[in-house]
Amino acid sequence: MDIEKLVRTRYTSKAYDGSRKLSEEQRQELLDLLRFSPSSVNSQPWHFFVIESDEAKARVLPAFGEANARKVQDAALVVVFTIRKEMxxxxxxxxxxxxxxxxxxxxxxxxxxxxxxxxxxxxxxSGSVEQQRNWMARQAYLSLGFLLLGAAGMGLDATPIEGFTPEKMDQLLSLEDQGLQSVVVATVGYRSEQDFNAALPKSRLAQDQVITLL
The missing domain is CATH 1.10.287 (Helix Hairpins)
Structure with a gap:
């Protein structure tokens, strides 16, 4: 895996080819990326809901707006990142x-x-419930980063999605009954020819604007 090449070429996919599915080996590699991602003091305060079937996608679709619904429908795999409501x-x-x-x-x-x-x-x-949940959510975002880079290393495309209604997602997956709450979603699969972002050059601020070497 050429990390330098990956960080310069991976991008957020805007459209997926719904006809392309994952192999069992690819699916397991993605699950391993989630399971083995790091967390503060190995707290692992998460649970990942991995969605592949059309029926499962239809179940969570009401939590998404129009902009992200098609990504969820066409991606090969959707991950809902949840955290515990308490440690x-x-x-x-x-x-x-x-x-x-x-x-x-x-x-x-x-x-x-x-x-x-x-x-x-x-x-x-844990000074407050909100502080503890914010801390746990940051651990979930570490696993999101692992998934995004790992998927690129596997030749897959991915999209982090905050554009959904957490309260609706919690209801659709009965998360309250499980002591969980949703924080972010990611889609993984293969980009379609209509993915306009694939053809655009990558744009980032200059190194001296975002990095200070001491």
Missing amino acids: SEDHLHALLAQEERDGRFESDDLKAGQDKGRRYFVNLN
Whole structure:
């Protein structure tokens, strides 16, 4: 994977070829990108709803306006990124137990240290419900970035979408009952010939306008 080439050539797809689907291998690679993306203190405060069938797309379509509805319908895969409504004790215990199963602790002291350190940063970002959810949402955006770049590395096109109604999405997916809320969406697939953005040159501010070397 040539990272330099990817960052200069990937773009946000505006139209997809609805006839082109993903292979099982491609689908699994995308799921791995989501699952293995980084999060603060390995908090993993997310759940990803991956949508492929026409029936599943139709279910969430009412949450989108006209500008993004066609992307959702034609993309090979749609991901709804959700976060927990609270960082619960059950989730913290589940994280620690998984880390132990994965062999991350050589002693009980190291296990206790990991738990204490994670709780410190969770508490640091939990002055209010809103602050905690904003912190968790930032972790979801890290996984979004992983997906966008990873998809480009796979030769796929992708689109980050904030143009939807979260409250409607939460209702359509019954997220309240699951202790979740939606924060952002991404579509992945193959661009169509009508994707005008594919032919446009990439435009970014000059390096000295956005980067300061100290």
